[in-house]
Amino acid sequence: MALAKPGTKLTILPCGAMTADLTWLLLAPGRAIRSRQQKAEPPEWVDVPTHCVLVDTPEGRLLWDTSCPPDWEQRWEPTGLHDFFPYDKVSEDEYLHARLQQLGVAPGDIDYVVLSHLHFDHAGNLGLFRDSGATFVVSDVEKEFAFGFDGAFSGAHIKSDYQDVEFRTVSGDTEFLPGVSFIQTPGHTPGSMSLRVDLPESGTMIFTADAVYRGESYGPPSVPAAIVNNLESWYSSVEKLRGIAEETDATMVFGHDPEQIRQLRVAPGVYA
Numbered sequence: 062m063a064l065a066k067p068g069t070k071l072t073i074l075p076c077g078a079m080t081a082d083l084t085w086l087l088l089a090p091g092r093a094i095r096s097r098q099q100k101a102e103p104p105e106w107v108d109v110p111t112h113c114v115l116v117d118t119p120e121g122r123l124l125w126d127t128s129c130p131p132d133w134e135q136r137w138e139p140t141g142l143h144d145f146f147p148y149d150k151v152s153e154d155e156y157l158h159a160r161l162q163q164l165g166v167a168p169g170d171i172d173y174v175v176l177s178h179l180h181f182d183h184a185g186n187l188g189l190f191r192d193s194g195a196t197f198v199v200s201d202v203e204k205e206f207a208f209g210f211d212g213a214f215s216g217a218h219i220k221s222d223y224q225d226v227e228f229r230t231v232s233g234d235t236e237f238l239p240g241v242s243f244i245q246t247p248g249h250t251p252g253s254m255s256l257r258v259d260l261p262e263s264g265t266m267i268f269t270a271d272a273v274y275r276g277e278s279y280g281p282p283s284v285p286a287a288i289v290n291n292l293e294s295w296y297s298s299v300e301k302l303r304g305i306a307e308e309t310d311a312t313m314v315f316g317h318d319p320e321q322i323r324q325l326r327v328a329p330g331v332y333a
């Protein structure tokens with residue numbers, strides 16, 4: 062992979078948190094799966110933070126993922142997801158549109174909106190960019206799945222989030238801009254991707270999105286979530302990422318890790 066061009070800047074946009082039963086995220090024996098000694102322990106309700114990533118390069122500005130929408134309660138109600146993953150730990154200044162405003166970035170300033178996958182908490186703000194002229198990018202496999210089922214939603218895919226969008230698709234691992242690559246990491250969904258950015262000063266950063274939810278999911282040993290589209294692919298995607306991380310000494314940024322997001326440099330700070 063090439064290094065990103067000098068002048069490339071990466072900004073992490075934290076967008077508040079959903080909250081949920083940790084069992085959804087971490088199906089670990091002795092944790093989600095109880096022993097007889099643990100029968101009476103209550104479920105653990107935890108923060109599920111969500112973030113987006115803005116990558117400014119001399120060849121264009123790319124946004125990775127779009128987080129959850131401010132009107133989540135109405136939008137998710139038909140699916141039941143609003144009760145299992147309420148987006149209720151977020152303030153007005155943490156919504157994606159506010160984060161972009163704080164940086165002086167208008168939707169029309171973004172050239173590429175890239176989706177790790179099309180779940181409700183990643184594709185939730187595509188509407189912000191509908192008439193912006195941006196190019197929308199998703200993996201071919203994800204698109205095929207997301208448009209291929211009958212009905213308005215399937216699990217955490219909600220068609221109204223993305224059905225009006227015309228996507229450009231990528232297949233396989235793809236260097237999209239110099240130093241900015243998409244890694245195919247299926248398993249969480251059929252076409253989940255991770256983002257790899259090879260920065261001149263900060264080195265390689267990998268944004269796993271939901272291929273790896275949290276540090277405990279990564280392990281080793283890796284620990285799957287309660288809902289995985291394909292468990293075998295999920296395990297091999299995690300090991301694929303681990304291989305790249307070891308080879309490049311990458312900074313791994315997990316999709317929904319409440320401890321990690323506090324330790325990262327976030328907007329308006331940048332990685333260069």
Ligand SMILES: [Zn+2]
Nearest residue numbers: 178180249271
């Ligand atoms: Zn997801």
